Amino acid sequence: xxxxxxxxxxxxxxxxxxxxxxxxxxxxxxxxxxxxxxxxxxxxxxxxxxxxxxxxxxxxxxxxxxxxxxxxxxxxxxxxxxxxxxxxxxxxxxxxxxxxxxxxxxxxxxxxxxxxxxxxxxxxxxxxxxxxxxxxxxxxxxxxxxxxxxxxxxxxxxxxxxxxxxxxxxxxxxxxxxxxxxxxxxxxxxxxxxxxxxxxxxxxxxxxxxxxxxxxxxxxxxxxxxxxxxxxxxxxxxxx
Amino acid sequence: xxxxxxxxxxxxxxxxxxxxxxxxxxxxxxxxxxxxxxxxxxxxxxxxxxxxxxxxxxxxxxxxxxxxxxxxxxxxxxxxxxxxxxxxxxxxxxxxxxxxxxxxxxxxxxxxxxxxxxxxxxxxxxxxxxxxxxxxxxxxxxxxxxxxxxxxxxxxxxxxxxxxxxxxxxxxxxxxxxxxxxxxxxxxxxxxxxxxxxxxxxxxxxxxxxxxxxxxxxxxxxxxxxxxxxxxxxxxxxxx
Numbered sequence: 001x002x003x004x005x006x007x008x009x010x011x012x013x014x015x016x017x018x019x020x021x022x023x024x025x026x027x028x029x030x031x032x033x034x035x036x037x038x039x040x041x042x043x044x045x046x047x048x049x050x051x052x053x054x055x056x057x058x059x060x061x062x063x064x065x066x067x068x069x070x071x072x073x074x075x076x077x078x079x080x081x082x083x084x085x086x087x088x089x090x091x092x093x094x095x096x097x098x099x100x101x102x103x104x105x106x107x108x109x110x111x112x113x114x115x116x117x118x119x120x121x122x123x124x125x126x127x128x129x130x131x132x133x134x135x136x137x138x139x140x141x142x143x144x145x146x147x148x149x150x151x152x153x154x155x156x157x158x159x160x161x162x163x164x165x166x167x168x169x170x171x172x173x174x175x176x177x178x179x180x181x182x183x184x185x186x187x188x189x190x191x192x193x194x195x196x197x198x199x200x201x202x203x204x205x206x207x208x209x210x211x212x213x214x215x216x217x218x219x220x221x222x223x224x225x226x227x228x229x230x231x232x233x234x235x236x237x238x239x240x
Numbered sequence: 241x242x243x244x245x246x247x248x249x250x251x252x253x254x255x256x257x258x259x260x261x262x263x264x265x266x267x268x269x270x271x272x273x274x275x276x277x278x279x280x281x282x283x284x285x286x287x288x289x290x291x292x293x294x295x296x297x298x299x300x301x302x303x304x305x306x307x308x309x310x311x312x313x314x315x316x317x318x319x320x321x322x323x324x325x326x327x328x329x330x331x332x333x334x335x336x337x338x339x340x341x342x343x344x345x346x347x348x349x350x351x352x353x354x355x356x357x358x359x360x361x362x363x364x365x366x367x368x369x370x371x372x373x374x375x376x377x378x379x380x381x382x383x384x385x386x387x388x389x390x391x392x393x394x395x396x397x398x399x400x401x402x403x404x405x406x407x408x409x410x411x412x413x414x415x416x417x418x419x420x421x422x423x424x425x426x427x428x429x430x431x432x433x434x435x436x437x438x439x440x441x442x443x444x445x446x447x448x449x450x451x452x453x454x455x456x457x458x459x460x461x462x463x464x465x466x467x468x469x470x471x472x473x474x475x476x477x478x479x480x
Contacts, residue, residue: 130370156432159411160404160439167403171396192396199400199439 020058020068022048027065028114036066036122063128066115070132073104074139081143090147091161091201094140095193098169101136102189105173109181116177137166161200168192260298260308262288267305268354276306276362303368306355310372313344314379321383330387331401331440334380335433338409341376342429345413349421356417377406401440408432 026048030039041062045055059065077097084093105112119125141162148154172192176185266288270279281302285295299305317337324333345352359365381402388394412432416425 127367127371130374131367134370153435156408156411156435159407160432160436163403163407164400167399168396171399195393195396196400 019048019050019054023050023055023058024065024068027062028111031066031118032114036118036125063124066118066125067128067132069104070135073101074132074135076100077136077139081139084143089201090144091165091197093147094144094162094165095197097140097143098136098165098193099186099189101169102173102185105177106185109185113177113181116174133166133170137162140165161196164196164200165193168196259288259290259294263290263295263298264305264308267302268351271306271358272354276358276365303364306358306365307368307372309344310375313341314372314375316340317376317379321379324383330384331405331437333387334384334402334405335437337380337383338376338405338433339426339429341409342413342425345417346425349425353417353421356414373406373410377402380405401436404436404440405433408436 023044027039027044030043030047034043039062041052041055044062044065045052048055055065059068077100080097080100081093119129141158144158144161145155148158151157169189169192172188173185176183176188263284267279267284270283270287274283279302281292281295284302284305285292288295295305299308317340320337320340321333359369381398384398384401385395388398391397409429409432412428413425416423416428
């Protein structure tokens with residue numbers, strides 16, 4: 001787990017971890033031992049051996065120490081989206097941006113699973129999580145709105161795709177957390193995001209066998225559900 | 241605006257409105273005059289001419305009086321989904337369920353617009369709204385999960401479609417609220433939901449010109465983005 005705290009001795013593995021990490025570790029030890037509601041910021045700073053002001057330098061509130069890496073991850077996501085080239089496939093780009101969140105969770109499975117259980121028990125933390133999810137959603141939608149600017153229904157399309165990407169990501173992430181962090185989280189999220197890309201778009205496939213004129217013919221019954229036809233189409237295009 | 245309060249004289253239009261409606265009216269008058277944070281439950285009951293216990297009989301907290309109809313709407317939505325036949329198109333059903341929320345807002349545009357402005361100003365109300373949106377999302381996803389039970393990626397599909405429906409609905413609803421409740425909210429929401437149905441599915445179209453064997457042929461360039469091909473497909477199928 002990385003830290004934004006510039007504590008001394010970061011390069012020296014024999015030193016104690018930076019203050020920010022020490023606060024997170026102390027907080028979680030107390031949350032698991034006593035419960036979240038029963039733990040005060042005073043308890044946390046006493047265990048970490050620092051003052052209250054140090055706590056609030058890193059975390060605006062007790063809730064923030066439960067989710068210490070979302071601010072960094074949101075900043076990383078925003079930077080990643082801004083660095084995309086103008087001809088990058090927009091849906092692929094937001095899917096790749098969503099993977100950054102998964103990677104943050106997968107960096108430390110034990111911590112992520114503990115936090116998941118804690119969050120399920122504390123309504124205030126679930127509320128906090130909803131706000132964080134909303135911020136990721138808005139970051140993705142903001143990027144897509146800019147990419148779809150001027151297109152008919154561009155804002156609608158952006159909002160719907162952002163929501164679908166967040167839902168697919170969270171579906172896979174929560175399955176992994178419920179299974180105690182067992183299994184391949186990245187593969188699960190990639191599969192879920194592939195589902196969204198198949199519904200909403202995909203980058204132009206490289207013209208392997210033909211050229212730009214390479215043509216696909218789909219024959220479909222008129223009454224077939226659209227998503228089934230799209231599945232056939234994906235298969236024919238070698239995607240999905 | 242309907243009421244769950246069983247106040248006397250409901251059938252008599254000359255009577256004062258039921259107590260629940262009187263509390264909502266008093267609360268909003270004070271919220272707009274003094275601000276949300278500056279208004280207490282005591283202020284509200286004093287203006288409405290009732291006791292504190294009456295307030296808490298109808299509303300668990302001050303936040304709940306801002307959104308007096310979501311509980312009814314959630315119950316209506318759950319009942320509507322449960323009443324659907326087993327062969328109803330699932331995506332169409334959740335889109336129709338989402339329309340119930342829009343209808344609640346459109347019942348009283350002035351109140352809805354006032355509340356929208358108030359919610360934008362008060363972080364606690366935005367949090368409350370996120371929780372409510374999450375409950376609608378879960379109601380839709382729960383229905384879809386049951387309908388897709390046993391299908392490969394059924395839960396993933398359910399979660400993604402529910403999120404897309406909620407995002408499309410809220411996109412149209414918020415546009416309408418931002419325009420001060422001018423314009424046709426229902427048409428805007430129907431258009432947005434049509435976008436989701438086009439991406440994820442549609443009920444089998446009635447066989448107007450042909451029969452079950454009526455066939456559509458799509459010719460597409462292999463490198464074309466999938467969503468463009470789907471747009472062509474929709475046009476060919478006479479949907480969208």
